[in-house]
Amino acid sequence: xxxxxxxxxxxxxxxxxxxxxxxxxxxxxxxxxxxxxxxxxxxxxxxxxxxxxxxxxxxxxxxxxxxxxxxxxxxxxxxxxxxxxxxxxxxxxxxxxxxxxxxxxxxxxxxxxxxxxxxxxxxxxxxxxxxxxxxxxxxxxxxxxxxxxxxxxxx
Amino acid sequence: xxxxxxxxxxxxxxxxxxxxxxxxxxxxxxxxxxxxxxxxxxxxxxxxxxxxxxxxxxxxxxxxxxxxxxxxxxxxxxxxxxxxxxxxxxxxxxxxxxxxxxxxxxxxxxxxxxxxxxxxxxxxxxxxxxxxxxxxxxxxxxxxxxxxxxxxxxxxxxxxxxxxxxxxxxxxxxxxxxxxxxxxxxxxxxxxxxxxxxxxxxxxxxxxxxxxxxxxxxxxxxxxxxxxxxxxxxxxxxxxxxxxxxx
Amino acid sequence: xxxxxxxxxxxxxxxxxxxxxxxxxxxxxxxxxxxxxxxxxxxxxxxxxxxxxxxxxxxxxxxxxxxxxxxxxxxxxxxxxxxxxxxxxxxxxxxxxxxxxxxxxxxxxxxxxxxxxxxxxxxxxxxxxxxxxxxxxxxxxxxxxxxxxxxxxxxxxxxxxxxxxxxxxxxxxxxxxxxxxxxxxxxxxxxxxxxxxxxxxxxxxxxxxxxxxxxxxxxxxxxxxxxxxxxxxxxxxxxxxxxxxxxxxxxxxxxxxxxxxxxxxxxxxxxxxxxxxxxxxxxxxxxxxxxxxxxxxxxxxxxxxxxxxxxxxxxxxxxxxxxxxxxxxxxxxxxxxxxxxxxxxxxxxxxxxxxxxxxxxxxxxxxxxxxxxxxxxxxxxxxxxxxxxxxxxxxxxxxxxxxxxxxxxxxxxxxxxxxxxxxxxxxxxxxxxxxxxxxxxxxxxxxxxxxxxxxxxxxxxxxxxxxxxxxxxxxxxxxxxxxxxxxxxxxxxxxxxxxxxxxxxxxxxxxxxxxxxxxxxxxxxxxxxxxxxxxxxxxxxxxxxxxxxxxxxxxxxxxxxxxxxxxxxxxxxxxxxxxxxxxxxxxxxx
Numbered sequence: 002x003x004x005x006x007x008x009x010x011x012x013x014x015x016x017x018x019x020x021x022x023x024x025x026x027x028x029x030x031x032x033x034x035x036x037x038x039x040x041x042x043x044x045x046x047x048x049x050x051x052x053x054x055x056x057x058x059x060x061x062x063x064x065x066x067x068x069x070x071x072x073x074x075x076x077x078x079x080x081x082x083x084x085x086x087x088x089x090x091x092x093x094x095x096x097x098x099x100x101x102x103x104x105x106x107x108x109x110x111x112x113x114x115x116x117x118x119x120x121x122x123x124x125x126x127x128x129x130x131x132x133x134x135x136x137x138x139x140x141x142x143x144x145x146x147x148x149x150x151x152x153x154x155x156x
Numbered sequence: 157x158x159x160x161x162x163x164x165x166x167x168x169x170x171x172x173x174x175x176x177x178x179x180x181x182x183x184x185x186x187x188x189x190x191x192x193x194x195x196x197x198x199x200x201x202x203x204x205x206x207x208x209x210x211x212x213x214x215x216x217x218x219x220x221x222x223x224x225x226x227x228x229x230x231x232x233x234x235x236x237x238x239x240x241x242x243x244x245x246x247x248x249x250x251x252x253x254x255x256x257x258x259x260x261x262x263x264x265x266x267x268x269x270x271x272x273x274x275x276x277x278x279x280x281x282x283x284x285x286x287x288x289x290x291x292x293x294x295x296x297x298x299x300x301x302x303x304x305x306x307x308x309x310x311x312x313x314x315x316x317x318x319x320x321x322x323x324x325x326x327x328x329x330x331x332x333x334x335x336x337x338x339x340x341x342x343x344x345x346x347x348x349x350x351x352x353x354x355x356x357x358x359x360x361x362x363x364x365x366x367x368x369x370x371x372x373x374x375x376x377x378x379x380x381x382x383x384x385x386x387x388x389x390x391x392x393x394x395x396x397x398x399x400x401x402x403x
Numbered sequence: 404x405x406x407x408x409x410x411x412x413x414x415x416x417x418x419x420x421x422x423x424x425x426x427x428x429x430x431x432x433x434x435x436x437x438x439x440x441x442x443x444x445x446x447x448x449x450x451x452x453x454x455x456x457x458x459x460x461x462x463x464x465x466x467x468x469x470x471x472x473x474x475x476x477x478x479x480x481x482x483x484x485x486x487x488x489x490x491x492x493x494x495x496x497x498x499x500x501x502x503x504x505x506x507x508x509x510x511x512x513x514x515x516x517x518x519x520x521x522x523x524x525x526x527x528x529x530x531x532x533x534x535x536x537x538x539x540x541x542x543x544x545x546x547x548x549x550x551x552x553x554x555x556x557x558x559x560x561x562x563x564x565x566x567x568x569x570x571x572x573x574x575x576x577x578x579x580x581x582x583x584x585x586x587x588x589x590x591x592x593x594x595x596x597x598x599x600x601x602x603x604x605x606x607x608x609x610x611x612x613x614x615x616x617x618x619x620x621x622x623x624x625x626x627x628x629x630x631x632x633x634x635x636x637x638x639x640x641x642x643x644x645x646x647x648x649x650x651x652x653x654x655x656x657x658x659x660x661x662x663x664x665x666x667x668x669x670x671x672x673x674x675x676x677x678x679x680x681x682x683x684x685x686x687x688x689x690x691x692x693x694x695x696x697x698x699x700x701x702x703x704x705x706x707x708x709x710x711x712x713x714x715x716x717x718x719x720x721x722x723x724x725x726x727x728x729x730x731x732x733x734x735x736x737x738x739x740x741x742x743x744x745x746x747x748x749x750x751x752x753x754x755x756x757x758x759x760x761x762x763x764x765x766x767x768x769x770x771x772x773x774x775x776x777x778x779x780x781x782x783x784x785x786x787x788x789x790x791x792x793x794x795x796x797x798x799x800x801x802x803x804x805x806x807x808x809x810x811x812x813x814x815x816x817x818x819x820x821x822x823x824x825x826x827x828x829x830x831x832x833x834x835x836x837x838x839x840x841x842x843x844x845x846x847x848x849x850x851x852x853x854x855x856x857x858x859x860x861x862x863x864x865x866x867x868x869x870x871x872x873x874x875x876x877x878x879x880x881x882x883x884x885x886x887x888x889x890x891x892x893x894x895x896x897x898x899x900x901x902x903x904x905x906x907x908x909x910x911x912x913x914x915x916x917x918x919x920x921x922x923x924x925x926x927x928x929x930x931x932x933x934x935x936x937x938x939x940x941x942x943x944x945x946x947x948x949x950x951x952x953x954x955x956x957x958x959x960x961x962x963x964x965x966x967x968x969x970x971x972x973x974x975x976x977x978x979x980x981x982x983x984x985x986x987x988x989x990x991x992x993x
Binding site: 032033034035037041042044045047048051055115118119120121123126127128 | 168170175176226250251253254255261292293294297298316319320362363364365366368369376378379382383385386
């Protein structure tokens with residue numbers, strides 16, 4: 002009946018409702034979608050900080066590689082290791098290592114601060130406060146660093 | 157005349173404009189006025205064609221999210237006095253298509269919300285005659301925070317990942333999935349994992365953390381996503397180590 | 404013109420609408436059901452309900468107790484068969500919501516926790532912290548997503564019910580985003596559009612609560628019932644009307660006048676005790692608390708604020724810890740919207756319009772006298788609320804009667820044939836009317852906001868907490884004047900895309916009709932009962948007015964009234980007593 006009447010009136014019957022998107026009519030030509038600028042991460046310090054944290058993975062990778070090279074040099078004998086140590090005193094490496102060290106520090110601090118977001122520990126039904134989660138990370142960092150320092154410096 | 161403050165409001169009518177423009181309005185400056193009160197003043201007294209969504213004016217319906225001086229805000233909970241002496245820039249939520257003036261299009265979110273199955277899934281329903289599912293206050297506490305989402309879309313407007321990849325499920329949808337995953341009454345975590353552990357699900361998130369910062373209800377969607385990443389990684393390891401143990 | 408069609412169409416996506424949709428889908432999964440709403444469902448005003456939902460679940464409480472509290476609180480204007488059905492079904496409805504995932508607050512052993520609430524003799528109010536309505540709405544909404552049979556028209560605005568052959572057969576609606584106007588036919592229509600608090604200037608109600616459904620039904624020929632009963636909530640924040648939940652008083656908050664005196668003791672509401680006592684003092688019924696405010700104002704004992712007179716709500720003695728655990732939302736609201744910290748400061752409050760007891764007249768199944776039209780929730784008047792609704796009854800009402808209306812509509816729709824073609828020409832006429840009257844309108848001088856403000860002021864002055872014949876007559880005259888000025892409104896917006904000025908204009912038209920129904924109903928009830936207080940007729944008159952007011956709109960726009968007897972089953976009308984006499988009576992009785 003609806004169909005017949007609709008035909009008579011020149012209407013279009015759509016059974017059963019809608020698809021996900023609203024229909025576009027002559028009155029509704031388009032939505033405006035802003036394109037995200039390539040430099041979106043420069044808009045805000047917080048975005049920049051995020052990108053720096055992501056970038057800090059490169060220095061981390063660099064240090065890992067460096068350590069592997071060091072181990073490799075060690076296994077190649079005293080001469081190779083002495084050569085390695087000599088390269089490391091070169092100003093280029095000194096600068097690179099200093100910058101990388103800053104990045105790794107930055108990485109560590111930001112990551113530890115974010116840790117409580119990801120790690121939820123419950124003791125007797127109560128959530129362990131965030132500062133304790135972050136704090137235990139820092140504590141572990143200090144302890145391990147001290148242990149390493151003791152190992153290296155005791156001789 | 158009393159003090160005034162200038163509002164710079166985005167205007168866009170698709171029939172007439174190629175791209176949004178900004179229009180300035182002078183509105184009375186009152187200490188107890190929020191940005192939404194100023195918009196209502198404009199609509200009632202200066203220009204009735206200004207379009208924006210609002211309803212409860214008490215931060216619970218989630219309608220009135222907009223960018224205020226570049227930050228996603230519920231305009232009903234953002235005092236003008238915070239921006240004095242002005243001007244206050246009011247724009248539609250970032251990263252969403254703009255329909256008209258300050259109104260964004262959000263059917264994308266509605267589809268994503270449905271896709272993560274935000275309802276209780278159980279193998280077997282307990283009959284009503286047997287009463288409630290017991291749930292201790294501690295069990296309630298594990299998901300309570302994630303159940304506070306009002307779907308205001310501020311987290312999406314703060315998330316550059318969503319801006320760059322519109323396929324990303326996004327903070328609110330994932331937090332709501334996690335809300336059900338953590339509910340002691342729910343048994344649907346496995347069913348949801350398929351959708352959540354896709355690339356456009358949790359792994360799309362790079363942990364910018366802005367969603368949590370702008371959330372007006374302290375839902376902590378970034379936390380929900382990272383916690384779920386841990387769960388998903390654990391499940392993956394488990395299935396790797398004990399393939400026969402999987403159901 | 405596009406047309407779509409459904410078996411059951413639900414207007415409004417709040418608590419009642421979503422519950423009804425699920426009921427339809429469960430009764431008959433083959434039925435094609437749709438929810439049409441002018442906002443996304445989770446924006447609906449159910450979201451703002453704070454305090455809780457009453458249902459008998461604990462030992463020591465009985466259905467009869469809940470029924471009696473409801474009936475006596477409603478000043479014996481409730482239909483008792485409806486109340487009995489309501490209290491019976493409320494527990495299972497709330498339990499069902501628990502099974503759907505609603506995060507109800509719990510006792511330490513994991514059972515549902517309940518608390519005390521104004522007007523209830525026993526502790527029976529379920530709550531989800533102080534965001535009960537929010538959690539109920541989101542649970543319902545997320546649960547509906549599971550049902551693929553439920554179609555949704557989000558942000559569609561209904562302008563008219565299509566009636567032919569004395570049967571509602573569909574609606575005309577605007578897709579707000581595109582401005583497209585179209586017909587949606589249906590074998591049954593359920594109104595779940597909520598109340599009309601925005602008819603008044605100070606209200607807890609959201610901007611969307613314009614009495615749309617009441618006006619739609621009224622214009623279609625269905626009667627509105629008991630419209631004179633408008634509930635004020637005694638504790639709203641001035642200017643914003645933000646509600647400070649009754650829970651603040653249930654936890655032990657004090658109401659103080661400018662001298663720091665707990666003034667409620669002067670109004671037959673009991674004597675001050677340090678701990679809250681059910682049905683006494685601050686936990687007396689809402690209407691009595693509001694009336695006490697007006698009397699205090701007349702005595703000059705209220706505090707003058709920038710937005711008029713206020714009294715103080717004091718929760719400071721409860722301490723920060725209790726406020727943070729039991730009333731976190733109250734504190735959040737005060738800090739965020741009034742810049743006041745209730746831990747350290749007094750909260751300025753005043754009575755604000757909160758709830759409509761009246762609405763579209765329905766029977767116990769949610770059916771209106773107009774075939775094919777159903778109603779549930781605040782838009783409807785069954786009536787379980789009588790002359791005054793008890794706090795925490797409205798949320799279970801949404802569920803019980805939303806489900807009932809859904810089931811009844813599904814049954815009706817299953818037996819009906821497709822709607823006939825005549826309504827399509829009606830739909831075309833309506834399309835042309837909306838276009839001519841609003842979209843293509845030129846000229847006019849009156850701003851929508853001006854008319855709206857004048858209407859709100861007229862309603863507050865004429866049909867506020869206390870009414871007289873002359874105040875009501877004045878309001879009626881003012882509303883007639885506004886009706887005459889309404890056609891000469893000026894509209895700035897020419898766009899079809901998300902034209903919120905268009906919807907505001909249609910809403911204003913709705914509100915003027917609803918306001919008129921309220922004033923006319925109040926004029927003719929020459930007695931005082933519950934929320935309807937006539938200073939010229941201060942006594943309750945059971946001889947003449949133990950009856951529901953019905954008001955109809957005639958084709959020419961005039962109105963006529965009628966009365967419908969109240970259904971009394973087991974509780975003959977008695978005196979409403981609160982405070983000490985109530986305690987004494989209870990002690991004697993039990």
